[in-house]
Amino acid sequence: MANPVLKPVAGILVLGALFALPRFVDSPYALHMMILLFMSISQGQSWNILGGYAGQHSVGHAAYFGVGAYTTMMLMHAQQVAPWLGAWAGVGMVAVVALAIGSICFRLRGPYFVLASIAVAEILRLSAINLTGLTNGAEGILATDLPPFKIGATVITDFSTKVPFYHAGLALALATITITYGVQHSKLGYFLQAIREDQDAAHSLGIPISRYKNIALVLSAALTSLAGSFYGVYVGFVDPPTVLGLDVSVQIMLICIIGGMGTLWGPVLGSLVLVPLSEALRSNLITEALVKAGVVNADSRTGLFLKENLSHAHVLLYGVLVVLVILFMPDGLMGFFRKLASRRQREAV
Amino acid sequence: MAILEIHKISKFFGGLAANSDVSFSVEQGAIMGLIGPNGAGKTTLFNCITGYYPPSRGDILFDGQRMNGLEPDKVCMLGMVRTWQKVRPLPKLSVVDNVMVGALARTSSLKTARALAMEQLKVVRLEHRAGFLAGGLPIGERKKLEVARALATQPKLLLLDEVMGGLNPAESEEIIQLILDIKARGLTQMVIEHDMKAIMRISDRIVVLTSGEKLMEGPPQEVVSNPEVISAYLGESHA
Structure with a gap:
């Protein structure tokens, strides 16, 4: 991409193609996969600002995802507040939670923030289960009746298909990528990276450490909250394990670890790996493929075992994946590709 | 005019006095050398001045302003910045x-x-x-x-913590020239250094610390010929 014109042109073409895709693809399943991909990218980019750029590894982003999702869904269910308005209430709630955590934990050094982030997410999950009057407890909140989205008197969409969700997801993913780009190319990005690389050195260079960590946390949490609201409204249902569970936090981190932390495109690459993988595991695609290829007999003991268990094995496989990435690609896929590129360059010279 | 005044600074870690009642002042535009054997409290003093530790007692006045208890980022914004003995680049x-x-x-x-x-x-x-x-x-x-x-x-005042440590003679010479260039631009500097020849060449005044206390202060020639300084560095028998 040496040509300076080529890059923006290619970017606009890809964007146009993504925007127009629902016109050519009818399959709701394909659109569903794309929507999940957009949501994953948004989650990853949000975590990346705090974990990748500022180096503060939150293992509790489910807290922000879940509070955003719950706030929007509760407002929609109980007060008929349109989700595109309720989502901002979610952002407000999440900002308060994030500031409370940050102002306490960022004074301390070492693993305290990581530990506190897990603890807060678990407290919120347990609260959601037990505060049945507010959250409907373990049964969750079902709210599928979306009001039509209007600008003035014109109805833009009534959400009868997946297409409006596709465009909303695409917009959210693009927004998070744009915001990350903006962070990277600003004083904020430089300060966050300096804090990640060496906190004492950063402090001596005039950077108010706690303030900048809190800025990163609130920004990251607010964007995660939007992704949570989007998820809740898209699925039409939230309950404690699916939006506040520890595995939600882990999945959000994994997007960045696999793709490459602290890089603009890492979360996109990570999502391109994780979303298809988790879908293949969940829907037993792998077992079916093995059966089709004749590797295992569907009715044999192995076949039945795989069919029964492989769909629950995603956590195990994530574990294996993390070990492999840390061993062989410590900087994620982005780091791996960069290394390849620089090697090729050296060989060319 | 003094840009930095240190008034009876003490720093205790538990019962250990890393600095006790250290006082001196640094003149605008000058280079102040800070020397002393290992463990004399030189870096602790830097840490107190730049806000990494609050001093247990005493006052730090920079440009007429009391600095005690200010965080390092505030200290930097007011015009005092340090380098690190063990370098701290932002590696990535x-x-x-x-x-x-x-x-x-x-x-x-x-x-x-x-x-x-x-x-x-x-x-x-x-x-x-x-x-x-x-x-x-x-x-x-x-x-x-x-x-x-x-x-x-x-900055208005640059604090250099052993910038020549671990360098070969040619590299040290470059740093000496650099420090003199910086001085020529009117910037005040405080320099911790072990290399006596280097510190003699660059310093206008030198403060000697031993066991956390100020042993003496004066122009370089006076400091190196002082028997107490020699005995602090080389032991009693050489004094």
Whole structure:
């Protein structure tokens, strides 16, 4: 991409193609996969600002995802507040939670923030289960009746298909990528990276450490909250394990670890790996493929075992994946590709 | 006129006095050398002055303002910046980005910061390394990077903690020239150094610390001929 014109042109073409895709693809399943991909990218980019750029590894982003999702869904269910308005209430709630955590934990050094982030997410999950009057407890909140989205008197969409969700997801993913780009190319990005690389050195260079960590946390949490609201409204249902569970936090981190932390495109690459993988595991695609290829007999003991268990094995496989990435690609896929590129360059010279 | 006044600074770690009742002042535009055997409390004093530890007792006045208990970032914004004995580059950032972090203390524009950073890299003769990752530099260049990054914050007082430690004679000579260049531009400096020849050449005055206390203070010639200083460094029998 040496040509300076080529890059923006290619970017606009890809964007146009993504925007127009629902016109050519009818399959709701394909659109569903794309929507999940957009949501994953948004989650990853949000975590990346705090974990990748500022180096503060939150293992509790489910807290922000879940509070955003719950706030929007509760407002929609109980007060008929349109989700595109309720989502901002979610952002407000999440900002308060994030500031409370940050102002306490960022004074301390070492693993305290990581530990506190897990603890807060678990407290919120347990609260959601037990505060049945507010959250409907373990049964969750079902709210599928979306009001039509209007600008003035014109109805833009009534959400009868997946297409409006596709465009909303695409917009959210693009927004998070744009915001990350903006962070990277600003004083904020430089300060966050300096804090990640060496906190004492950063402090001596005039950077108010706690303030900048809190800025990163609130920004990251607010964007995660939007992704949570989007998820809740898209699925039409939230309950404690699916939006506040520890595995939600882990999945959000994994997007960045696999793709490459602290890089603009890492979360996109990570999502391109994780979303298809988790879908293949969940829907037993792998077992079916093995059966089709004749590797295992569907009715044999192995076949039945795989069919029964492989769909629950995603956590195990994530574990294996993390070990492999840390061993062989410590900087994620982005780091791996960069290394390849620089090697090729050296060989060319 | 004194830009920095240290009044009876003491720092205790539990029962151990790392500094006790240290007083001196640094004149505007001068180079103050700070010497003493290992464990004399030189770096602790730097840490107190730059806000990493609050002093247990005593006052620090910088430019007429009381600095006790200010956080390091505030200290830097007021015009005092330090380098680190054990260098602290931001390893995954490029050399110029490292210096830009310093420059961004005074500006929000990346363009201005980049220009300022390149200027400082020229001062320390590191501009040919601008695009390299800071983590990959050899020690001599990392020391220069520390100085460039500190200068980029546009300080009034620069505190250098053993910038020549671990360098070969040619590299040390470069740093000595650099320190003298910085002085010629009117910047006040306080320098911790073990190399006696170097500290003699650059310092206008020298403070000697032993076991946390100020042993003496004076011009370089006076300090090296003082029998107490010689015995602190070499033992009683040489005095």
